[in-house]
Every structure is written in structure tokens, then in C-alpha cells.
Amino acid sequence: METSIYEQYQGNKRFVSVDCVIFGYEDEQLKLLLFQRAIEPSKGEWSLLGGWVNANETSEDAARRVLNKLTGLEDVYLEQVHTFSNPNRDPGGSVITVEYYALINIDEKANNLIKDYGARWFTIDALPPLIFDHDVLVAKALEKLRLRSSYEIIGRKLLPEKFTITCLRNLYNQIFQRQFDPGNFRKKILSLKILEKLDEKDMSESRKGAYLFKFKPKKQTEFIDPIVKRSLS
Amino acid sequence: METSIYEQYQGNKRFVSVDCVIFGYEDEQLKLLLFQRAIEPSKGEWSLLGGWVNANETSEDAARRVLNKLTGLEDVYLEQVHTFSNPNRDPGGSVITVEYYALINIDEKANNLIKDYGARWFTIDALPPLIFDHDVLVAKALEKLRLRSSYEIIGRKLLPEKFTITCLRNLYNQIFQRQFDPGNFRKKILSLKILEKLDEKDMSESRKGAYLFKFKPKKQTEFIDPIVKRSLS
DNA sequence: GTTTTTAAAAGTACTTTTTACTTTTATATT
DNA sequence: AATATAAAAGTAAAAAGTACTTTTAAAAAC
Helix, strand or coil, X not given: CCCHHHHCCHHHCEEEEEEEEEEEEECCEEEEEEEECCCCCCCCCEECEEEECCCCCCHHHHHHHHHHHHHCCCCCEEEEEEXXXXXXXXXXXXXXXXXXXXXXXXXXXXXXXXXXXCCEEEECCCCCCCCCCHHHHHHHHHHHHHHHHHHECCCCCCCCCCECHHHHXXXXXXXXXXXXXXXXXXXXXXXXXXXXXXXXXXXCCCCCCEEEEEECCCCCCCECCCCCCCCCC | CCCHHHHCCHHHCEEEEEEXXXXXXXXXXXXXXXXXXXXXXXXXXXXXXXXXXXXXXXXXXXXXXXXXXXXXXXXXXXXXXXXXXCCCCCCCCXXXXXXXXEEECCCCCHHHHHHHCCCEEEECCCCCCCCCCHHHHHHHHHHXXXXXXXXXXXXXXXXXXXXXXXXXXXXXXXXXXXCCCHHHHHHHHHHCCCEEEEEEEECCCCCCCEEEEXXXXXXXXXXXXCCCCCCCC
């Protein structure tokens, strides 16, 4: 099947892996799921969820496969972040890795499976030291998550089905590590008309209670003006 | 050097290549450099510039290496776009490719070298059929170029050192395939204070002549508010 | 040498969006 | 019935965006 010109390069074939930066949202905190590495080198240290890409699958297939094995979740939201190919990044061999971030709703049965693998959720401002270049991967994923969040109201996959505007705002506060103005945030979000107001209220946060919303079915009007302007200025 | 756990996976090693979407700007047109593929399969058909990633280099090194070989240019602006890993995307073998786009100034000596390789510049709205999934790669690169151009005034690498505002506007017209309002574009660009007005004028486009500008040294104030708002709306 | 022509450059008025607030509201708790 | 709380609505000023018009500089035509 492979032609001769390809054969000459057999010696240059590389290991290909995926690494997943798994974001979750729990207790009003943006969290990240980390694992204690099961194999040498650096066995036992904290790392992102990784896995090999088999010869007959795409890197995204591989990411879904490892995510599913560890959490049981299907249909996880995945976005490719970047590919790292420094031959020395992994002391175990010349591994090229394709990075993804995943957004998952922590309030799912997933947590049981996660425990079996010695995984733990960490808040993003208190991460332990990570193996290899995984701190760089985390930074890159967060950057990409911020970029996406500024063009699209993410939350569909991180929040429970019903949520308050305050809850969504808090998620954005976490992602951007700043405090959005409650009134202005509400006005902006509602002006996008991507949420549907329900008759139910959440009474846990105030006397008055806050109406619950849910996302309208994903379709048109998904992308918007940047939520956060002035990228750097 | 490689540990046993890695060795088990030798069979899953993959060919790794890079593909470069090379953008240039000439005759007020955004162009793309394409090559007639030198090896089977699909020999002779138009394709992006590609090459193998050697075991001891990063994909970016590889991209720079092949770009330098074909154009003689150093310090080309490169941005990683996406990684494609469908095992069937290349009929010649299970090749995973890391895509980059490059911005180069066509008015350079490069063109001589380019000719030796049977390469040609095509305007982006009149591309020939491309091999494999290269049309997808082109679309992805253009999308990324647009995203970047909306946050940063690109042009440093595509335009000659001295240029008029009209010239920069035309580049943006090309990138976004729309007509920006001359007055508003000028006002916006100048408000960013990233350009330095020169005493020279370009007299080729009008009686009055247009002042030439150059980019201020790259430093602060590189990222800006989106130039193009309402990503999709 | 005056007029014409051209695109550059500046200006203008209007609309929309953002920002930093204040006020009102609904309801559990005191 | 009064109080306290965060939700929700409202408001006014500033900034930014948009769709234009006017003025300007200089080459070319008359």
C-alpha cells in the first residue's frame, strides 16, 4: 500500500499521542482534571490525560476514546488546541502530541470512574507541578478557551441544563479571572437572545430568587461579537 | 533510551508531515503559492508545499526548512493552523500532517527559486483543484488568517516596508473579501497608533498622492480590538 | 496660467454599544 | 410588618462604529 518514497522515511516515523485539558465547573469554580501518570517516566506525577493515537484513528478519535474510558462520557465537547513536536519534550521518546481541551459537566456519573484512575479536580489557580511541558499545554488551552468564550457563549457543556444568569456570569468571571458587572453582563447576554427564560426560580442565592434559563437549541446565532473586548490594547 | 511501554506501540508510529499554506500579496491581490507535487501518488497535481518532519526536529522547524529550501527566505512568519490525522487522508500512507500558514512578501528574490520548483501564485478566488484534503487546509488557513487579522494588523510581513493606508485597506479587503469604507478604515487604523507617517508620498494612484507609512517597531500595542466585528451574528 | 480631475484626507452627524452606576423588585427571614 | 438580600430593571454619559460629505493637493488637460 505504501509507495517507495514513503518507505524511505520509515525511520522518521513518530509516536503520536493526544493530551486532553479537561475543564469542568463545580462549586462556582473552573476546574481542571489531572491524573497521576501510570507509566514511566515520571510515573506518579500529575499530568494531563493522555493516550496514544492508534494507526487507524484520528487524534480526535483517540481523545474521545481515552476520555470515554476514564469518564464514561460520550459526546464530549472537544476543541483542538495545538500540536507539540519538540523531539525532547518527552524523555521517554520522540513523541508528537496533539492537544485538545474538553468541556464537561462535573455533575454527572463520571466522577465515579474518575476516582478509579486516581484523578482529581484542581481549581485552575492552584495547580500542582505537572510533568513535561504540560504547564505550557494548560496555558495554551486556557488561552484558546478564552478566545472561544469571547466569541461564543460557552456553557452549554459546562453548566447544568438549567442555570441562572449569575451562574453563567460566575463561569465567565472564572474563565477570564475578572469580575464582570452583573447588570451589564445580564444585559449583554440577554441581548444575544440565545437563552430561554424558564418559569422556575433558583431560591438558593437570594430572597428574591433568580430565574433559571436554558440554552435555546443550538442553531443559528451561535457566534457573536466578542464578549470581552480589547484583547490586549 | 525508549522505555518498554513505548516500545510496545512501535507499530502505531506515524509518518508526520507539514503542509504550508503560503500567502503573498502582489498586484493588490492576496495570493497563494501552490506546487506541482513531485512524488506519487497524485504526482503532477497542484498541492500545498509539504515535507516530512524528521525525527530530530519540530514541525515548525520542518516548515521553516522546506520554506527556506524553496524560497530562500529566512524568518518567515509562520502560524500553526491545525493538525489533520485521518489515517486515510493520504492514499500513500497513514500520514498525520501539521498545517501552518506563512506570510511572505512576494517582492523578494524568492521568486526565482520558486520558479525552479514549478510553483505558481494563484489568487485565492481562483484556485485549481488540489490533492487530498488540501482544499480543507486552505479554508482553515484562511479562517485563521482572518481571525488573526481581526485582532492584529497583519501586513508587517505581507506588505513592502513602506505602504499607503489604501494599500493596507486593500489587503484587508482581500483577506475578508469585502470592501472596507476608506474613511472609516483610515480613522480606525490611525487611532491604533501602530503606524508611522513618512514624509514621502506615493504618486502612482492619485493626483494628490498618498503618504507612505511604515509599521512602528513591533512591541507594545500589537493586539487590538477586533477590526471586523460581528463574527457571524 | 487657469480649470479639471483624481483619490487622499479630514470632517460630520447619526446610531449603536459599552460602561459605570442607581433604583426598584420579590420574597425568605427577622 | 419590617428587614435584608441579590435579582432585575433602568439611566445617563462616554466611546465606538457607520454612512456619508467636504476639502485638499497636485498632475493633467485645456
